[in-house]
Amino acid sequence: MKNKILAITSGEPAGIGADICLDLPQHNLPCRVVVLGDIELLRNRAQMLQKNVKIREFDRFSQPEHNTLDVLHIPLRDVCEIGKLNPNNSPYVLELLDKAFDGVQAGEFAAMVTAPVHKGVINDYFSGSLKREFFSGHTEYLAEKSNTKQVVMMLAGGGMRVALLTTHLPLRDVADAITPQLIEDVAQILHHDLQTKFGIRSPKILLAGLNPHAGEGGHLGREELTIMQPTAAKLREQGMDISDPLPADTLFQPFLLNDADAVLAAYHDQGLPVLKYASFGGGVNITLGLPFIRTSVDHGTALTLAGSGKADSGSLKTAVEVAWQMVLAQQS
Numbered sequence: 043m044k045n046k047i048l049a050i051t052s053g054e055p056a057g058i059g060a061d062i063c064l065d066l067p068q069h070n071l072p073c074r075v076v077v078l079g080d081i082e083l084l085r086n087r088a089q090m091l092q093k094n095v096k097i098r099e100f101d102r103f104s105q106p107e108h109n110t111l112d113v114l115h116i117p118l119r120d121v122c123e124i125g126k127l128n129p130n131n132s133p134y135v136l137e138l139l140d141k142a143f144d145g146v147q148a149g150e151f152a153a154m155v156t157a158p159v160h161k162g163v164i165n166d167y168f169s170g171s172l173k174r175e176f177f178s179g180h181t182e183y184l185a186e187k188s189n190t191k192q193v194v195m196m197l198a199g200g201g202m203r204v205a206l207l208t209t210h211l212p213l214r215d216v217a218d219a220i221t222p223q224l225i226e227d228v229a230q231i232l233h234h235d236l237q238t239k240f241g242i243r244s245p246k247i248l249l250a251g252l253n254p255h256a257g258e259g260g261h262l263g264r265e266e267l268t269i270m271q272p273t274a275a276k277l278r279e280q281g282m283d284i285s286d287p288l289p290a291d292t293l294f295q296p297f298l299l300n301d302a303d304a305v306l307a308a309y310h311d312q313g314l315p316v317l318k319y320a321s322f323g324g325g326v327n328i329t330l331g332l333p334f335i336r337t338s339v340d341h342g343t344a345l346t347l348a349g350s351g352k353a354d355s356g357s358l359k360t361a362v363e364v365a366w367q368m369v370l371a372q373q374s
């Protein structure tokens with residue numbers, strides 16, 4: 043295979059991104075990785091955490107070395123104090139993503155894996171600099187950069203896969219966002235990627251209702267009756283194995299999950315707390331529908347843990363492993 047290297051963006055510099063990246067050489071990974079970030083920041087963090095790891099500048103032509111972290115150096119824009127967000131470093135955080143994106147587009151990297159960023163401070167930077175942009179998350183940022191109209195956020199862990207109809211949206215806006223077109227687009231991407239990227243020939247998808255008890259026959263909200271059920275029926279006519287909207291409070295039970303390949307939840311905090319309860323620190327976030335492979339950790343920047351030695355790097359390890367499995371599946 044031409045490109046065997048995965049790009050790992052080290053994320054918000056004041057958070058645990060550097061800490062968890064420093065564990066990568068110990069993880070017995072199935073492939074070569076390069077971390078994108080400020081090399082001095084990584085060296086300082088390694089010293090602080092007393093990590094016995096060699097940190098060297100990335101050279102594509104050098105041989106991988108035992109206990110060595112290859113770093114593609116991208117300099118910080120301003121001082122970084124551990125645990126303290128500095129909006130002036132937000133362009134640095136975005137540059138890590140842009141460089142990884144350019145690398146996968148150019149075929150230099152086989153996939154990208156992202157350590158956590160802090161959405162709030164990036165938006166603080168945008169508003170402080172009078173810029174108009176809004177940063178919702180990696181998922182939306184990478185969709186926009188790659189001109190992809192629709193992508194799907196799916197997390198996997200604890201023996202389940204949970205995909206989302208809506209991602210980083212205020213709860214107030216969720217109901218209006220759920221349209222037949224959105225359900226069709228998201229379900230089709232989910233179905234397609236479960237087949238092509240995860241080798242599931244006939245994926246079975248459980249659709250979660252939006253309202254309590256899936257609308258209670260229309261008495262507790264009508265979205266299930268007017269939007270979700272008719273769209274699910276249409277998708278079934280097209281050959282997809284997708285349920286009618288089911289009550290979300292009892293959907294995440296083994297007697298239903300054991301027979302399903304994915305849950306399609308209506309919104310972020312309907313699906314993700316269940317999955318994170320089952321697997322926090324060992325799950326993986328996968329963006330489906332992109333023209334390249336991108337996975338991420340299942341946790342955030344954990345500012346108070348940065349530099350403490352208490353950050354668990356298990357999710358980053360899983361994110362690398364899953365990205366690599368997807369690279370291999372793509373080749374076969």
Ligand SMILES: NC(=O)c1ccc[n+]([C@@H]2O[C@H](COP(=O)([O-])OP(=O)(O)OC[C@H]3O[C@@H](n4cnc5c(N)ncnc54)[C@H](O)[C@@H]3O)[C@@H](O)[C@H]2O)c1
Pocket residue numbers: 058156157158159160161162180323327338339340341342343344345346347352353354355
């Ligand atoms: N992939 C990503 O970029 C990503 C994912 C989730 C959240 N975030 C962002 O992170 C920021 C902080 O979010 P939050 O506080 O809601 O969630 P968080 O995941 O940062 O923290 C939640 C709790 O889990 C703990 N925790 C998190 N990661 C851990 C790890 N690896 N090991 C041990 N404990 C860990 C934290 O200390 C905290 O108690 C927000 O800006 C959010 O948007 C980013």
Ligand SMILES: N[C@H](C(=O)O)[C@H](O)COP(=O)(O)O
Pocket residue numbers: 178179180181182310314327338339340341
């Ligand atoms: N929704 C994700 C989670 O809760 O883990 C997280 O915010 C990361 O999203 P992006 O990958 O879009 O940044």
